Amino acid sequence: MDFQDSPDEAAYRARARQWLETHAPRPDVSWKLRDEAGRLEAARAWQAVKAAAGYARVSWPVEWGGGGGTPIQQIIFSQEEARFDVPTGFFGIGLGMCIPTLLKFADPDTIQRFVPPALRGEQIWCQLFSEPAAGSDLAGLHTRAVRRANEWVINGQKVWTTGAHYCDFGLLLARTDVDVPKHAGLTMFWIDMKSPGVAVRPIHQMTGGADFNEVYLTDVVVPDEQRLGPAGGGWQVALVTLMNERLEGAKDRGPTTQEILDLTRSVPHGHGSVLDDSGFRQRLARWYVQAAGLKFTRFRTLTALSRGQTPGPEASIGKLVAASRLQELASALIECQEQYGMICDTSLAALQGALQRDYLYAPGLRIAGGTDEILKNIIAERVLGLPAEIRADKGVAFKDLPTGRRNAPTVD
Numbered sequence: 001m002d003f004q005d006s007p008d009e010a011a012y013r014a015r016a017r018q019w020l021e022t023h024a025p026r027p028d029v030s031w032k033l034r035d036e037a038g039r040l041e042a043a044r045a046w047q048a049v050k051a052a053a054g055y056a057r058v059s060w061p062v063e064w065g066g067g068g069g070t071p072i073q074q075i076i077f078s079q080e081e082a083r084f085d086v087p088t089g090f091f092g093i094g095l096g097m098c099i100p101t102l103l104k105f106a107d108p109d110t111i112q113r114f115v116p117p118a119l120r121g122e123q124i125w126c127q128l129f130s131e132p133a134a135g136s137d138l139a140g141l142h143t144r145a146v147r148r149a150n151e152w153v154i155n156g157q158k159v160w161t162t163g164a165h166y167c168d169f170g171l172l173l174a175r176t177d178v179d180v181p182k183h184a185g186l187t188m189f190w191i192d193m194k195s196p197g198v199a200v201r202p203i204h205q206m207t208g209g210a211d212f213n214e215v216y217l218t219d220v221v222v223p224d225e226q227r228l229g230p231a232g233g234g235w236q237v238a239l240v241t242l243m244n245e246r247l248e249g250a251k252d253r254g255p256t257t258q259e260i261l262d263l264t265r266s267v268p269h270g271h272g273s274v275l276d277d278s279g280f281r282q283r284l285a286r287w288y289v290q291a292a293g294l295k296f297t298r299f300r301t302l303t304a305l306s307r308g309q310t311p312g313p314e315a316s317i318g319k320l321v322a323a324s325r326l327q328e329l330a331s332a333l334i335e336c337q338e339q340y341g342m343i344c345d346t347s348l349a350a351l352q353g354a355l356q357r358d359y360l361y362a363p364g365l366r367i368a369g370g371t372d373e374i375l376k377n378i379i380a381e382r383v384l385g386l387p388a389e390i391r392a393d394k395g396v397a398f399k400d401l402p403t404g405r406r407n408a409p410t411v412d
């Protein structure tokens with residue numbers, strides 16, 4: 001691994017920084033202080049500016065509206081963009097997970113229809129995978145898609161669907177065959193979220209927001225052209241989405257080391273500041289080491305990408321460490337401010353209330369895209385080669401599983 005920019009990469013970085021200096025919006029009031037509709041509007045506007053210049057997805061082909069660059073250039077642009085107060089959050093699931101799945105499994109017309117508007121921020125996608133009884137055990141899901149001539153009729157319920165309330169389209173994983181083992185009876189579809197029979201109900205969170213939803217599907221009719229991959233091949237399609245989800249989740253989050261130093265230096269403690277406290281300095285050293293480990297693990301992924309290889313299970317290590325580090329860091333930095341740590345008002349709190357938001361958001365990050373326990377299982381089995389968990393449902397038809405019985409075959 002070579003961690004230094006090559007001359008070409010350094011030149012690209014300089015160009016990207018120059019472009020950002022010129023084009024990144026500098027609003028009087030941070031977009032973070034707006035309500036969701038205002039943040040979404042700001043995010044769409046910034047996405048459109050990037051798309052016009054080929055920066056919306058640097059590594060995607062120009063004919064789709066991408067930049068025609070390399071994966072490394074994509075990362076360099078993201079690193080430079082992170083220095084600016086610009087809104088990027090609403091497109092992570094669509095551009096980071098759903099569209100890459102379309103690119104691999106959809107026909108050229110579908111790709112041409114959906115990729116450019118998604119890049120411009122005009123259409124947003126969501127992931128309709130999890131259900132009340134299928135999260136870690138995603139392959140155990142119950143939503144049924146029943147074939148009727150050249151279309152499918154879908155009934156069931158999804159949950160925790162981030163952004164379903166503002167999304168235009170979604171990737172939906174459904175059960176199409178109950179007579180085969182659970183992984184073999186799934187099929188992936190894309191659906192229009194405005195289709196008759198799709199009902200979205202918000203789930204209110206302790207952050208005060210309602211980022212995710214329950215989605216009820218009642219006799220939703222989906223043409224067979226909206227199937228991605230073969231009928232019964234949905235699990236292989238879902239794995240592509242999930243791998244991309246873990247890459248997204250492995251990003252280093254929370255305050256930078258410099259922000260931590262500035263904050264703790266400014267908080268009085270004893271005869272000095274929190275930064276003078278030896279116990280706190282030890283924790284600081286550990287967070288620094290974790291951040292460096294995350295960075296270098298990500299570089300390993302980048303090295304694989306730049307060689308045209310598919311990243312391996314190291315993305316699971318990154319997400320596992322990044323999520324628990326964020327939770328501990330936010331908690332410690334709120335606590336060290338004593339009573340001032342209680343202030344959530346973004347115009348008064350340190351770092352515009354980012355610590356309080358991180359503190360409330362981090363537990364969700366430890367669950368989304370694979371819980372800590374599931375990621376540890378993946379690392380144990382696929383990285384360390386330890387014996388696999390006992391799987392009593394292996395090879396058993398879904399309808400013969402204790403949880404599958406209520407899904408006994410229906411008359412098509």
Ligand SMILES: Cc1cc2nc3c(=O)[nH]c(=O)nc-3n(C[C@H](O)[C@H](O)[C@H](O)COP(=O)(O)OP(=O)(O)OC[C@H]3O[C@@H](n4cnc5c(N)ncnc54)[C@H](O)[C@@H]3O)c2cc1C
Nearest residue numbers: 127128129130134135136160161162364367368369371373
């Ligand atoms: C912020 C957030 C956003 C999300 N967004 C989306 C979205 O957009 N679309 C979507 O489809 N889903 C989304 N999800 C759902 C997410 O994928 C699931 O919550 C996650 O997969 C866990 O599933 P579950 O909640 O059903 O928990 P369960 O699977 O029921 O797990 C409960 C507990 O049991 C443990 N456990 C389960 N199986 C094992 C095992 N084999 N070994 C050891 N321990 C085990 C888990 O680690 C966990 O602690 C989101 C979740 C969150 C928190």
